[in-house]
Amino acid sequence: NTFFRPFYIPRDGYPRMMQTNWLNMLTSAGEVDVMIDIHKEPKAKAMRSLDMQLTMLRSNLSFQRTRGNIDQEKDLDAKIQDTNNLMDEIQFNENDSYMVSTMAVAYAESKKELDVLCEYLEDEMQASHFKIASTWNRVKSGLKAVMPLGAPNTLQDTYRNIDRRALCTFAPFVSGSGRFNGGIPIGKNKITGQVEFLNSFGNADYRPPNYNIGVTGISGSGKSLLLKMKLARETSLADTHAMIIDPEGEFVKITKRLGGINLNISPESNIIINPCAIAVTELQITDKDEELEALEQYDKKELVERDGVKYVRFVPILEKINEILGFFDIIIRGQDFDQPGLNVFQRTMLEDAIREVFDKHGITSHPSSLYTDEVKKVDGQLIQSQVRKPEPELKEIYDVIVENHGDDVKAEELIAAIRPFLRDGSKPLFDGQSHFGRGVETQLNESRVVNFNISHLEEGFLKPIAFHVILNYIWEHWIKSPEHAIKRKVLYVDEMWQFIDYEQTVNFLEKVARRSRKRNAGMCWASQDFVRILENVKARGILQSTFSYFFLEQNKIDKKKIQENFNLTAGELDIILNNPGKGEGIFRVGDSSVWIQTDPSDKEMMFIESNEAVLQELLNNMKKVQGYAG
Incomplete structure (x- = not known):
C-alpha cells in the first residue's frame, strides 16, 4: 500500500x-x-x-x-x-x-x-x-x-x-573535496588524497552561521586526539584563544606543553569560582540579543564608539539573577539530582535575597557600579583609579535568607541545601571572591590556553555543579568580556554527554552555543554517547546551533537515530559504522561532507599524546627507525 x-x-x-x-x-x-x-x-x-x-x-x-x-x-x-x-x-x-x-x-x-x-x-x-x-x-x-x-x-x-x-549543476556529485576557507590542516581527504582545512571562524569571503563544532564517536575512535590536534594547531597557527572544561583530565598535558594554565579544581585546592560574580557585557547597539532586550529604557548604561560602530555597555542584572537561581536549583536537587528543583517560595526568597545583596554592593545596570575609585594592591601591584568592588558572595545570600526567613518552615530545605557549600562546609569551592592562585588571575586574561581540570571532583554531584559554575564563569568573564571582544575564542567541552541530563546546565550550554557568535566565539563539544544528546529534547538547541560536525566511529545500534537527525547518505553511514580507523570519519560542514582521516605526524603525536604507555611505545618505535636509518 x-x-x-x-x-x-x-x-x-x-x-x-x-x-x-x-x-x-x-x-x-x-x-x-x-x-x-x-x-x-x-x-x-x-x-x-x-x-x-x-x-x-x-x-x-x-x-x-x-x-x-x-x-x-x-x-x-x-x-x-x-x-x-x-x-x-x-x-x-x-x-x-x-x-x-x-x-x-x-x-x-x-x-x-x-x-x-x-x-x-x-x-x-x-x-x-x-x-x-x-x-x-x-x-x-x-x-x-x-x-x-x-x-x-x-x-x-x-x-x-x-x-x-x-x-x-545537474551532477549529483559535486566534488570529493571540502570548501577551502584557509585555516588549519585538519586531515587527509580519503577520496582525493588532498589535505582538508578547517577554519572555524571563516574569512572575509565566507563566514559560517555559527562557529560551533561537534565531535562524536565511540570510545577509542579518536575524539580526544582530534580535539587536541585542533587545539594545538589553532592556538599556534590561527591566532585563536581557548578555554577547556576537562572532566577526565585529558587536556592537562597538552595545556602544559602549549604553555597554558592548568587549574586543577578540587575541594582541597585554594581555588574559588564564585557563581555570584558579575561582569560588564558589551553589544552593538543594533544587535537583537536577549540581554539587550531585557535592558529597560530607563536602565543605566554606557554608550561607546569604536571604529565608527556604536556599542552599549551594561551590567545584565536580570540575566545574572536567573543564572544564580539556576545554580541554587542544581544544588537543591540533591546528590543524585532526583529531587525537584526550586519551588515558588524558595525562588522568591532567593530572588529577594540576591537583589538585597546587589543593592548592598551598589550594583546597578551601569558598568561603573562594579568599580570604586581608590588605590588597591593586586598581585603585588598598586592599582589606582577604578578598582573592582568585592563580588557578592554565597555567604551573603545565605545570611540574608537566614535573617529574613530563618523561622519559616518553607526556608528550612533551602538553608540546609546551601549550608555545605559555604566556605566552612564540605564543598567550599563556590563561596568567596573568585580566586585561582597568586598571580594567576592576571595571567588568565593573557594566556592563550586555560584548562579547568575537574577530574578530581566527585562524579555524581560536585562535578556537574562545578561544570555549570565554570561554564557560567567562562561565559561571563571571557566570552562576553569587552577586553576579549576581538579575540577569536573557542570553548572546548569534552564528554558533554555526562552533563546533558541536568536541565539548568543544558539550558546554559544552549545559550552559549546560540549566542557566542556575536562575541566572536565558538564552542567545540565532544561526546561518545551521541544518542543520549539526540534523545534529550532540551539539548536539540545545541545541535541546531552547531554548523560543523566530525562523525567518527559510531555504534551500529545508533544508525537509525543518526540517519533520522542528520540525513547521512548510505555511503557515509557505511564509513562510520563499519570499523573505520582511529581518526577516520565524516567531516560535515553544513550540507557538505568529506571523508577524512586525521593526520598527526609522529612528532606531533609526541606532543599531543596523553597516555604515557602509548607515548613511550611511540618513542621506542621512533628510535628504532632512526637506528635503521643510521
Missing part, C-alpha cells in the same frame, strides 16, 4: 542562475526517485530554436512597453540579453545547447504523509527559486518516465533548453 505522486520542473520553473548541488534537495528529502533526461541539440537546430525564442521575446517586450509594464520589461530585457549571449557562444563553439527534463516520483505509506512530503519539497525548491508541478492528469505517463524501463519520456512539456554551464 504505497502512495506515489509524479512531478516535474516545468519550463519556467528553473532560476536564471543555478547553484551546484541543488539536486540534493530532491535526493535527500526521503523516498524520492529522480530522473534526468538529457539530449544535446545539433548546432543548427539550437541556433534556429534560439532565434525563434529571441523573436518571441522581442515581440513580447514591444507589447509590454506599450502597456507600460516596467517589471515585465526588465525581465524580458534580461532574457533577450541572455539569449543573445548564448547564441554568440554556440556560434563560436564556446557553448552548447541541451534539452533537459527533470522528473521525479515521491513515495509514502499514506496519502497524508505523501502530502506532507510534497509540501516540504515544494517549499525547499521554492527557497532556491525552483518550481515543481504535479502530472495530475498524466500520472501513469509520469510514473513510467521515471521508472527504469528504458521507455522514452512522452511528456514533451517537461523539456527545456539549457547551456553547458547550467548542465554542470
